Amino acid sequence: MGAALALTGNANVYGQDQQIGLQLAQESIKGPGGKPVALRLEDGGSDEQSATTAFNLLIEGGAIALIGPTLSQQAFAADPIAQRRGVPVVAPSNTASGIPEIGHFISRVSAQSSVIAPLSIAKALELHPGIKRAAVFYAHDDAYSTSETTIFQKALSAKGLPPVTVQRTQLNDQDFQNQITAALRLKPDLIVLSLQAVDGGNLIRQLRELGYRGVIVVGNGMNTPNIYPICQKHCDGILIAQAYSPELDTPANKEFVRRFKAAKGGAIPPQLTAQAFTALQVITEAADRLDRRQPLAKLSLKAARAALNSELLSGRYQTPLGEIGFTANGEVVQKQFFVAQVRMEPGAARAASPC
Secondary structure (H helix, E strand, O other): OEEEEOOOOOOHHHHHHHHHHHHHHHHHOEOHHHOEOOOEEEEOOOOHHHHHHHHHHHHHOOOOOEEOOOOHHHHHHHHHHHHHHOOOEEEOOOOOOOOHHHOOOEEEOOOOHHHHHHHHHHHHHHHOOOOOOEEEEEEOOOHHHHHHHHHHHHHHHHOOOOOOEEEEEOOOOOOOHHHHHHHHOOOOOEEEEEOOHHHHHHHHHHHHHOOOOOEEEEOHHHOOHHHHHHHHHHHOOOEEEEOOOOOOOOHHHHHHHHHHHHHOOOOOOOHHHHHHHHHHHHHHHHHHHHHHHOOHHHOOHHHHHHHHHHHHHHOOEEEOOEEEEEOOOOOEEEOOOEEEEEEEEOOEEEEEOOO
């Protein structure tokens, strides 16, 4: 199997979480015939060209299935390559609208933003019923951000809170003073961010430093503890909707949390690690079922890839995310979602989920 993760560039804060998930899955899950899972990992970088290069290397190297890439923006460039070559792809972190629609070989275990994002808006209004004015920030040069902000804005309007301003940023921005100043003039008491981890962490810090004391809701792009060193104490209180909770009381999740804590000195596993683990788990379990019925070694690589894709989509899986399955076109079917509120403590951080 092959995986293309963002191990370099701005998105490496996600790739670090994902790599740990794949390592834990390799250690705990056996492949067909009880053999260890053979996984080739390539650096998909943080841009489209790096992701497509990684996909091509893995496909040419004979991977039966692929995990990745890390970013939705990369997926729209790299996934069509796998689709044309008939190689199954399981996305561990692509939440933008339209990912499974790339083709029938493309699936994901990361629930789309349209399912998750509205939950954090509802929770913010539940916790703070006096909210009257909302402002929105998003990166206009990123597929994930542009997809998610549309969903956030619709959710706000449905709650009677059409944004008083929508501020556009770019992925590589570091100084947001102009956008923040323009937004704060309108006195919002809720700010909603659809940004990646680095620029989002910087924006939160600058919002607080410039005097904003209201509620902050962030999207899936900031759903990693790697934002804490960036926004530090200013992360306190932010709300994040999640597709994973370390508190989920199922045998599969308890075992996953136990393994993660043992490997990481008692730390709590983040969502991206759980989703990467799940991606490798579902491929491996599907391959094992298929091999028992129709030995993979007797199939051509092309036939094995096609058969594995069909098997993958037809299964049900007990994962750290809970029980999941897939629609016929590769969209994850998941029942349980959560909203976390970050609580910063001296020298550490923890996300209380659910809140």
